[in-house]
Amino acid sequence: MPALPDLVRPMLAVPGELPTGDDAGWAYEMKWDGVRAVAYVQGGRVRLLSRNDRDVSRSYPEIAALGDAAGPAPVVLDGELVTFDPRGAPDFGRLQQRMHVADPAVARRLARTVPVVYLVFDVLHVGDRPTLALPYDDRRQLLEGLALGGPSWQVPPSFAGPGADVLTASRELGLEGVLAKRRGATYRPGARSPDWRKVKHVHMQEVVLVGWRPGQGRRAGTVGSLVLGVHDADGVLRPAGGVGTGFTGRALDDLGALLRPLERATQPVAGHLPPADVRDVHWVEPRLVGEVVHAGWTSDGRLRHPSWRGLRRDKHPDDVVRED
Known part of the structure; x- marks a missing residue:
């Protein structure tokens, strides 16, 4: 054969x-x-x-x-x-x-x-x-x-x-x-x-998960939102903003279990970030890929109004680039 x-x-x-x-x-x-x-x-x-x-x-x-x-x-x-x-x-x-x-x-x-x-x-x-x-x-x-x-x-x-x-x-x-x-x-x-x-017809973007912020109220101490990164044309991982909508409670719990073992002390994205962008962030090793739907990009390279669609474990972080 x-x-x-x-x-x-x-x-x-x-x-x-x-x-x-x-x-x-x-x-x-x-x-x-x-x-x-x-x-x-x-x-x-x-x-x-x-x-x-x-x-x-x-x-x-x-x-x-x-x-x-x-x-x-x-x-x-x-x-x-x-x-x-x-x-x-x-x-x-x-x-x-x-x-x-x-x-x-x-x-x-x-x-x-x-x-x-x-x-x-x-x-x-x-x-x-x-x-x-x-x-x-x-x-x-x-x-x-x-x-x-x-x-x-x-x-x-x-x-x-x-x-x-x-x-x-x-x-x-x-x-x-x-x-x-x-x-x-x-x-x-x-x-x-x-x-x-x-x-x-719609804007979708694969993103690298580079950190998370704790939730508020009943979700205090758990994942409330994700901090995102995307590689530029030179392969450098750049900040792409964050996403805090589109999650189910179960999805946030599952993300917390995946992200906590990946925590690190320093930011994995390149460049200087303003204090507001690093406050309360738990940085993680950039190993997980997700997907968001969004309304476009800001002039400083952040996603506008992103909403979470789900993890993409079929994708490798190195392959995540900006899709205009």
Whole structure:
């Protein structure tokens, strides 16, 4: 049986605008609000690796049946793990319940109550043939030829455009935005390439957790808000403000348990901070990544009106950069 590669890191998109002047040279896909995963399917078994190379197969047992459904040829697939709300829209909040579940019994129970669908949008290897050097259109034809479709996996459509119409449709469907992918582009493992553009309706930003402030009132002594950092273009971790909304009580308790063992005496972000920005802060080692939705950036590089969306343990702190 042909051997699959041990690791193919996912290609990443850059934030941007819809292509102009060459709409026919691009394909458009809906942007799904989930967790990226590369699936290695061989001999009836499925191994799911997250963006930071963690094996997350145990957390999503309903995807295991893809091993038999994919057919006899081994394949490597790229896609997104997504949960849907009762209206059929992606629900990242519900997906949080499924992420990082290590207990197989708990994972099986959650698979019934909070099911996940693996939305496959690329194929990186088929049989003994790597497909990375093929253009997008050829890879897409191969993917559709696999005829993948099941209770917990699907191949969502790719659209020819116009891109503006696809973006409008994504808004009407309550989706996050679209991905524009250059039709002639090869797949570049681990690279963030302008051949893939993500165009969003809302501002979202991955952030590094660099500290926390105690809560007030009934939450005194517990986590009340988080202090955030984002890397600049030179890879330096800079302060990005803080977030104090969007949390559930349980989320704050869980964050407290994760952050307290990481406490340190000095700030992990570069530069001089005014007294108001350091007062009452418990600094932590910058090892955890989260995600916020926000209203833009201030002139001094702080997030405007951020609201917490959740931890992103599938992301590495070094990969967190400002997305304008």
